Amino acid sequence: MRRITRVSMVGILILVFINIFSMMAFADDTSKAGDPGGTKIGTSYDITAKESGKPTQQEVYDQVGRNKLGINYVWVLLTGCLIFFFQAGFAMVETGFCRAKNAMHTMSMNFMVFLVGAVGYFMVGFALQFGGVGSWTSLGTGTTTLSHEIAIGGLGLFGTKGFFLTTGGTYDVGVYALFFFQMVFMDTTCTIPTGGLAERVKYSAVVVSSFFVSMIYYPLFGNWLWGGGWLSQLGVKAGLGHGALDFAGSSVVHGMGGMMALAGAIIIGPRIGKFRKDGTAVAFPGHHIPMAVIGTIILFFGWFAFNAGSTMNGTDFRIAIVATNTMIAGAIGGLAAMFYMWFRYGKPDPSMTCNGALAGLVAITAPCAYVSGISAFIIGLIAGILVCVSVKVVENKFKIDDPVGAVSVHGVNGIWGIVALGLFADGTYGAGTNGVSGGVIGLFFGGGFGQLGAQLIDVITLIIWGFGTSYLFFKILDKTIGIRVSREAELQGLDLPEMGMLAYPDFALKPDNIDIQTSIEEALATNSK
Template identity: 55%
Template sequence: MKANPFGKILTGFSKKVNRLTKSLILLLFLSCSISSFAQDASGANTGTIKDLGMDSVAATSDTTLNKVVDAVNTIANADGHNKIAINIMWTLLAGFLVMFMQAGFALVETGFTQKKNVAHTMGMNFMVYALGMIGFWICGFALMFGGALNALTLGGAPGVIPNEYTITMFGHSFGIWGTVGFFLNSKVYDVGVYTLFLFQMVFMDTTATIPTGSMAERWSFKSFLIFGLFISMFVYPLYGNWVWGGGWLSQLGVNFGLGHGHVDFAGSSVVHLVGGIAALAGAIVIGPRVGKYGKDGTVNTIPGHNIPMAILGTFILAFGWFGFNPGSTLAGGDLRIGVVAVNTMLAGTGGTLSALLFLYATGKKPDPGMLCNGLLAGLVAITAPCAFVTSLSAVIIGAIAGVLVIVVYNFVDAKLKIDDPVGAFAVHGANGAWGCLALGLFADGSYGDGWNGVTGPVKGLFYGDSGQFFAELIGVVACIIFVFIVMYVFFKVSNKITPIRVKESDEIAGLDIPEMGVHGYID
């Protein structure tokens, strides 16, 4: 038989790929395992007298007095260590609460969809946790916080040197992305950095799971897997850097005198607006479910299968929000957490009650699904301004959100004919934007001195600083434009790699067996 020349070529190419793969694995192993004494991986040296805003007392020529100096320095260093320890413990506990929100999202989305898709909907909410963590570990965390790793309250060691890639325009530097911390390598092998990673990872996971609601009941699981990596590695981290990582939106105050720059305490824009816009782009590209809209334009309701499940999930989300908002202080010693927690509760309940009243005022019955969305909308809206507003403002912000979520949901569903089974865009997108604008209006000047490098507390338009409102508006518009364009193109391109939508016959029969291989319910 004549030798196949292509076989030799393929064999040689395969050997080269194998050698390259082994080299990459070796480099990754070395980058993650080589120890560095500049970081504090044990935590023993994290937190010193400098974290109290003091310098060590200098030694004197008096031997007896030096004993006192040594004692003072020892006590002060211990106090500094305990201060950072409290911050790390508080941040970790808050992160654990936020992680539990994943269960809430799974229950809400599954309850609001059909029982023939239970395993599929639950499966996406489960897998986004693993996908998101790995993607964020690979490069998402580095892109987001690589330029601001020790500008926080968690005691980053001196060896953790942040580095932000910047461009210069109009005579100012614009931070674009971080360049330190890929794979959590040895350069960031530090207790403070790792704590920040955990807390920010579970925030990112909230963003990543939002589109699983808007695209539920027709999204190919393989396509979803690609999405989970993409949004956690690039989209969320890039916008997050601009707001929380020292990027250009956070510097609108320093560079252009617009308040304190774009301020978002816990993620109305960074988490919810990013997720909501991604959900909208995905719902547009994937199209409505079979039978959702008639040929004559009529809107057919496709009811969820388990309202108690959705309500339970909503309560779990509300509980987890106490990690989301108060935890964003990253400091257990920042007693503003009491104000943050109360404002969070009030806005959520304000959203619930205003949704109820709006339903009655428009001649409708109190649909439990809409009441749940009213609560969630209030929580989303208060997430940005929760630390900067009074309780009355929190109720007003939540109440507006409760009405806004119903109006936007009906407009998207009935007018735009965009099928969003759980109202993901109405809850997270519209109210993520409203939350940031609300901060620009209602921030009362009682908190935030020095935020984003600007002297003085954060004040909104109603308290004398119109620049803060414009900074919030710029941040919202930038998020909408950036995320929608990137995610719309992503969904179009990924559809060429693997179909974004399941076959129509599978959608009609239910996705549990065709996509997951198991039934969600035995019956």
């Protein structure tokens, strides 16, 4: 009874706080109202409804402008919905690559991170990332309310408008559309580390880490590239091309997720029995590779929206090149990985074929708008081979247990994608980006070291901020609430101890068989010491 009373009191206090904050936020907005009804975008005049006479020239202009913005809004919202379906893809890939006794836990993590991420980004993350972006012209003038960036020496660090999507006049259709699209990008970063920590991480630790990602870790780095921050200013401030560029998130989304997966995997340690006494790795086959294949297909499908949607402009015809480059790089990435494994180990490993396709997609995500089809082919080809090599190095050389290959797919190939942009950008797109005239030109097309230099600074920042900050975070979390489950829970499987239910109750092990399985795994653990 006392526990229920305490929980109730905490809930009441939280509701009171939110209510007070909301009243303060709306009170702040009265003098700088946004456009929640969308009535200030063009005009509400409908040409087809005019019953007599002809519309004036101004009325025609107003309607054309409104229609153009309407196309952009539909494009942004539709692609945002498709990107949300990434959650299903990641859940199936990670669960398929893990063992059956952890299936419910892995699936639940992949859904939960969206719930936590959406709330954290709504409260704090969005404002830090885009609160000082100034405007997003494809979504109308309402986004000019995102007008305050904290800067040092003229270099942007984080925004301050848009907490709870109300402060500073941000109750506006354009701001809400921007939030909707960017939130599903952030949530991909939340999801990636769950694969690297799977089968031994506490559910509660993932809840806390998802708040960290959505409120601080991702938004600050995202601001530096996409919110008008200092990495995007390297062009106008330091003469390095167009500043650091990442069209759809090789570093902002995937690299950050990969760095966090790496830091977490190092701190949490390998699964029981993963490495023998001599240091060689023991294979833990995934329980449902067909599920992982379906998840990969879902991710591939969603990636067309992920990359092409990043134009945030339905009237930008470059979306055709972006989508096609995405398809080419993903396809050759999967094919390259398949043939590499086939020639090296004698079989076309389906799991690595999936990771090869994903690696190609991750690598093309940054340069997809700035390169041609042949460049996309080369970038994906290298990514497909790179992921195969990286998985073996991470496991056998560094003794890091990454059950789904998150570090290699997202971290290593996120870095490769950023570098590839600085090498292969051909100058046919990107004029005016980050305030720099002319198209984006990489080293191989006569652009010199400028753009590549900006990209390398992005990579260095990604490693320092992405890996360094998440390593420190996990260290603190491990010393406080702990990030790893008990030995008994890990051996039994996390479904019952952590979630209270089994993914496959009809196939649950009987007590005698559980004892046998536990004995085998304990023997493996003993041999690994």
